[in-house]
Amino acid sequence: MKExxxxxxxxxxxxxxxxxxxxLKREDGFTTPHNYFKEFPDKVLVKIATEEQKPASVLTxxxxxxxxxxxxxxxxxxxxxxxxxxYSRMQSTSDPIVSITQDEALEYVLDNLYDFTSDDLISSGxxxxxxxxxxxxxxxxxxxxxxxxxxxxxxxxxxxxxF
Amino acid sequence: xxxxxxDVKETPDEQILSMLKKTATYxxxxxxxxxxxxxxLYHHIRRLVTTxxxxxxxxxxxFVKVHRGIAGFREQSGLYTWxxxxxxxxxxxxxxxxxxxxxxxxxxxxxxxxxxxxxxVFFDGDAAQARLLTALETLPVKQRAVFNMxxxxxxxxxxxxKVTGTSVGAxxxxxxxxxxxxxxxxxxxxxxxxxxxxxxxxxxxxxxxxREK
Numbered sequence: 001m002k003e004x005x006x007x008x009x010x011x012x013x014x015x016x017x018x019x020x021x022x023x024l025k026r027e028d029g030f031t032t033p034h035n036y037f038k039e040f041p042d043k044v045l046v047k048i049a050t051e052e053q054k055p056a057s058v059l060t061x062x063x064x065x066x067x068x069x070x071x072x073x074x075x076x077x078x079x080x081x082x083x084x085x086x087y088s089r090m091q092s093t094s095d096p097i098v099s100i101t102q103d104e105a106l107e108y109v110l111d112n113l114y115d116f117t118s119d120d121l122i123s124s125g126x127x128x129x130x131x132x133x134x135x136x137x138x139x140x141x142x143x144x145x146x147x148x149x150x151x152x153x154x155x156x157x158x159x160x161x162x163f
Numbered sequence: 164x165x166x167x168x169x170d171v172k173e174t175p176d177e178q179i180l181s182m183l184k185k186t187a188t189y190x191x192x193x194x195x196x197x198x199x200x201x202x203x204l205y206h207h208i209r210r211l212v213t214t215x216x217x218x219x220x221x222x223x224x225x226f227v228k229v230h231r232g233i234a235g236f237r238e239q240s241g242l243y244t245w246x247x248x249x250x251x252x253x254x255x256x257x258x259x260x261x262x263x264x265x266x267x268x269x270x271x272x273x274x275x276x277x278x279x280x281x282x283x284v285f286f287d288g289d290a291a292q293a294r295l296l297t298a299l300e301t302l303p304v305k306q307r308a309v310f311n312m313x314x315x316x317x318x319x320x321x322x323x324x325k326v327t328g329t330s331v332g333a334x335x336x337x338x339x340x341x342x343x344x345x346x347x348x349x350x351x352x353x354x355x356x357x358x359x360x361x362x363x364x365x366x367x368x369x370x371x372x373x374r375e376k
Contacts, residue, residue, distance in 0.1 A: 026315055028206060030285060
């Protein structure tokens with residue numbers, strides 16, 4: 001009853017807005033091959049079976065990951081991967097010399113003065129062969145003096161080379 | 164064995180859904196669903212994509228998607244509304260793809276509707292029906308879908324709203340505008356004085372732009 005009323009309303013509506021159109025019969029005139037609808041369900045079931053036998057493509061796999069129940073887990077894993085890569089790159093690119101201040105470097109040199117050989121001083125350009133001969137073997141006071149001179153020259157790069 | 168018996172077409176949706184929920188009865192349920200709705204969905208798709216071969220492809224894809232999605236069907240809308248929505252989306256996607264392809268090459272998709280109908284052995288309509296289909300082709304595709312739902316399938320605005328995700332007011336405006344435009348097209352003379360001849364499955368041909376007596 002409700003459906004009949006609705007159909008009547010639809011036809012009345014059309015009669016008001018397009019009276020010519022409302023006079024036409026409501027069939028599209030399209031036909032199908034013989035037995036098309038009889039055979040159609042089998043055709044679809046074969047298609048489904050064939051598609052389900054195919055190995056899933058990468059795209060299908062990615063689409064399956066985007067299902068709501070997997071989205072949170074997938075997003076968590078993605079965040080962890082990105083964080084891991086970022087941390088790893090930070091580790092590999094960070095230079096310990098660059099990351100310490102000049103005062104810290106100075107403090108280290110002073111605390112470990114005897115770890116530096118005259119060869120280190122020569123290769124860093126702080127001393128010439130001659131200087132090294134002159135001061136070697138040097139006393140603690142002489143080494144302190146040399147380091148003080150380096151510091152007074154304000155040449156941080158030289159201190160970095162010593163490391 | 165399921166066939167197209169009328170009693171199968173009368174199977175209630177609840178019974179079909181119940182069969183689809185059990186593995187043992189799934190295939191029977193899916194066959195029943197197809198038998199019940201295939202013809203209505205076929206005509207809905209055919210009015211949008213026009214040719215039988217394209218309709219066959221789109222209809223198959225529709226039911227493949229129904230098979231994939233039926234487990235997630237929440238029954239918030241009616242079964243037919245849900246099927247109709249999938250079929251509409253499939254047909255619109257197909258048309259978009261065809262439009263992109265036809266931008267690259269001249270093929271069958273570029274043919275005017277009356278040319279397609281003239282060469283279509285699976286069109287058995289009269290001159291008025293052919294003219295109506297030609298007039299409908301002038302509408303934007305989504306508006307054509309709206310017109311078809313209301314005119315051919317006599318669907319209520321509420322149900323159309325569920326299918327399209329568009330408000331009732333917007334659908335009403337779209338349908339009224341479409342109906343007036345189509346009527347204006349029908350009042351115009353046919354594009355050609357030369358009658359277009361249709362091919363028929365039985366091998367006969369006849370004029371489709373002949374004046375109705």
